Amino acid sequence: MTESRRDFLRFVLAGSVAAGCPIDLKLLAAAPEAPTPQVDGDHYEICHKIRDGQKFIPPPVSKRYDIVIVGGGIAGLSSAYFLRDKNFLLLEKEPHWGGNAYKETYEGQGFATGSAYDYIDSDSNHLAKELGLEQLPVNAPDPTIVGGKWIADMWRTGIDELPYSQKTREAFKQFRKKMLAIDYEKNVKQLDNEPLSKYLQGYPPEITHWWDAYGPSNWGAKAADTCTYVALEDFHTFADENAKDDRITLPGGNGAISEKLAAVLTEKHTDQMFTSATTVSVEQQKTSAHVTYFHEGHLHTVSAKLVIMATPKLIASRITSGISPNQRDAMQAIRYAPYPVINMIFDKPIYNRGYDTWCPGNSFTDMIVADWTIRNQPDYKQKNNILTFYTPLDEADRYKQLTEDGCKEIALHVLRDFKKLLPEFNADPIELHMYRRGHPMFMAVPGNFTKIIPAARHPLEKVFFANADSEGPESLAMNAVSSAQKAADWANKK
């Protein structure tokens, strides 16, 4: 692309590296030569203050609630929905609801800025149905593009099509056979504690390259940092001949569920739900908990009989009082991957051949067709071809998202790599969106699922920790909803 063409591209930068604030920026500051952060959102100043160790002096209690829910991602929204008959307050630091499951639209077409697909019969699927949403089946194996070749179903019919030597293709087949033979449900503990790289030893590097795209996209970690259990659980769903595709979605991905939850809740409870409201402390008292948050330029303290912390543990651990040192250590041992997502909007069809296409060896791991599940509906005509590119970064590269220039570089790198994949991709989008997140996805590292998470999620006397990172083994919207259901059950029993 020429410089002048690039200038015409409208570049839209959204989201917040401070998505994990107040902790993100502290960690970001640790990056080598981290440039000055330029992040949107009126909560930014507060994040800095907390990062710098400033203690906020809580004002007197101004209101009393049965339940305060901190965090308006899908876990917090679902908690509020399940507890909607109580006197609740829901606080979200971003100016919109949804967290990692956040939908945006372009000329009426929905697309995901993060979380994409859900699963049939999951808690989130049941909730979506209850809300009147019909998530539609993906019903297509994932293609892979490698070495200029498009392969329809790599791990089943596609191994023979790989542009590698016969010896390497045979190694792919042996690896597949060996992995599918492992009864992963019988050996959860052992497999959770072993890195996937152990099982890749002796195999050609092409297999590791494939996992080094698949893992970061799904659970934030490359093979060396991936627990074998999570890899096997997924592998069975797409490499086993008899596995059925149980993925479902809508344009906007799981953000469509957050959007609906927020719409349903605001109908009746709009004065109990605040966006751009950053919680700075949760103090357990004898008979209640005091929650202090910053909203519209002021600090407020409210009292709650119970609190649901629907924020990631790296935040909850730093703003909640009364956590034992062991539990706090476990919460802070959870690692989170930085994860920008790029959306390209084309005003003509460029790619509609697969829902989720894997592209190992590029600056992005995979790309998703936003309107895949509605594309064949009789009354639907694709106006723009919107493609969502997943671009998880290594933890050490978190700082790259700090400046707008750094973000543009990431997005343009993705565009460059995309255009080189196949000749028909040599086209410019009319818009290029980037949604940056500093610490959105907890990493499925060895031991996380069976050791760290159980020690981290333990409820306190008045505080329940509900978030996708209370469940595992990988970060999934359905787990966020399950954790919200557990939080609601806990609150109802109290």
Ligand SMILES: Cc1cc2nc3c(=O)[nH]c(=O)nc-3n(C[C@H](O)[C@H](O)[C@H](O)COP(=O)(O)OP(=O)(O)OC[C@H]3O[C@@H](n4cnc5c(N)ncnc54)[C@H](O)[C@@H]3O)c2cc1C
């Ligand atoms: C790029 C990406 C792709 C993904 N793809 C999929 C997928 O295809 N399918 C799937 O099932 N899952 C996917 N996931 C995982 C899924 O999105 C998450 O598991 C789920 O959205 C987590 O929801 P949550 O509510 O538990 O946490 P979050 O979404 O992290 O929500 C926490 C909320 O708390 C807010 N918050 C933080 N600190 C404060 C504070 N101090 N005060 C007030 N509010 C605060 C945050 O702003 C945020 O909105 C993906 C995740 C990412 C990042």
